[in-house]
Amino acid sequence: MFNQFKAIVEEGDTVILYLSPFQVFALPVKDTIKNKHGVMVENIFQTSYGALKVKDLVGVKYGSKAKLSKGWGFVLYPTPELWTQTLPHRTQIIYTPDISVIIMQLELKPGDVVIESGTGSGSLSHSLARTVQQSGHVYTFDFHEDRARIATEEFQTHGLTQVTCQHRDVVQDGFGEELNNKVDAVFLDLPHPWLAVESAVKSLKSRGGRFCSFSPCIEQVQRTCESLRKLGFVDINTVECLQKEFSVGYRNLPLAEFGESYNHQNDNSNTRHKFVSVTPATPTMQGHTGYITSATLPPVHVRVTS
Ligand SMILES: C[S@@+](CC[C@H](N)C(=O)[O-])C[C@H]1O[C@@H](n2cnc3c(N)ncnc32)[C@H](O)[C@@H]1O
Structure with a gap:
């Protein structure tokens, strides 16, 4: 549905x-x-x-x-956004501001084939599924058997026929030979993403593709970037998505008077006027969630590995 x-x-x-x-x-x-x-x-x-x-x-x-x-x-x-807001948490999840950056960095569009690991609570999977639509496919893997099973049931209940969820350790066993040279993009949300970069190279199409990884710690980013560089990825880039909301509304403020007629004895600070003001919506900002590292694997005939 x-x-x-x-x-x-x-x-x-x-x-x-x-x-x-x-x-x-x-x-x-x-x-x-x-x-x-x-x-x-x-x-x-x-x-x-x-x-x-x-x-x-x-x-x-x-x-x-x-x-x-x-x-x-x-x-x-x-919608995927409302599902992310309400889903039963079985793991840490990725939230909508990060998801929007990930989908853009993966350059996903309808018809694309994308790999995701780990599936976790399926928060990102729903947005990936909507982006590739039924003409594309999401292959999502988790090495936790119950998580993979529950996520599979949820995808079925939600009618997401374009999602296949498998119980698999992608660090040990890769993404499976059947996906070699078949996918447009690979996304990793794993504790050791650098150990799955070689499998990402195998599964991306020979014309190349996009890679993206979400990691809370900068040490994970460093090791992933090293591995990406070694295996021939280019355009390696890491961003952090910090969302700051603003409220725009009317406020009554005292009128400032700077002209020559300004007179301390006859101060008009009691005169209040209605202004359109812009202020931060909340006193505190949502803090760090994770670093989003993305990269391009060039077509096979121009790939250089070290
Ligand atoms: C933080 S959760 C992913 C959350 C998911 N991105 C979401 O938005 O709901 C990380 C998941 O990776 C899985 N995982 C960790 N190592 C793995 C591996 N080697 N192979 C497959 N899954 C793995 C864990 O079981 C966990 O469910």
Whole structure:
């Protein structure tokens, strides 16, 4: 369902319930769900505005208001951005500001074939899938068996037929011979990305392709860049994405007077005027998440390795 927009909620959908910017939830539209003890119970979602019988959303229009027992919320169609905001965390995840840079650095477009490892909680995978669309493919690998299994189930539930998730240690076993010379781009979010760069070279098309790696520590970046250089990558570049939001709004401020008529005795500091002002939206800024290293593998006939 993430692939194609539809107007009306159906059984089996994943809907986003939006109560406020800080209360956004992804809900599976079905009769029963497993509770934390693994027992199947009626799918009733409790919010600060009261309870919602999730199955009652069937037939509701996406974008409309849903009645809760003590208020209401918006029922939104799921996008990769909303999924990233609401997904169940099984690992650290990559968030939308970094994802936007990664997709741009990978130069992805519909029809492309891309490798991702590790899959983790599938946050990035959803955005990769939307970008390559159903004419392309995402091959995503994780060496943690349960994570690979749960992510596979989620991709299936979300109708992402262009995603294949495999349980595999990519450092030990590479990405598989069947992908040799088949992919347009490789993305790594691994503790030791430099150990998978050689496999990336094998899987990228002989006409070359793009590589990108996300690492929290600068030492990981150093080792990855060394490996990229050795194996013939060019345009090696590392960026950090720091997002700073601003609020634009009206404020009443005292009027400053600098002209000749300015007179201390007759100060007009009590005169307040309405100004359009621009101020940081939050007193603190979202800090460091990770470094994004990207590089180009040139076509095979111009590749130089050291
Ligand atoms: C930080 S998580 C990835 C999060 C993911 N990018 C997301 O946005 O949800 C890193 C994942 O890499 C997996 N991993 C670590 N080493 C690996 C390896 N050698 N082969 C495959 N997966 C590996 C871990 O199991 C973990 O799930």
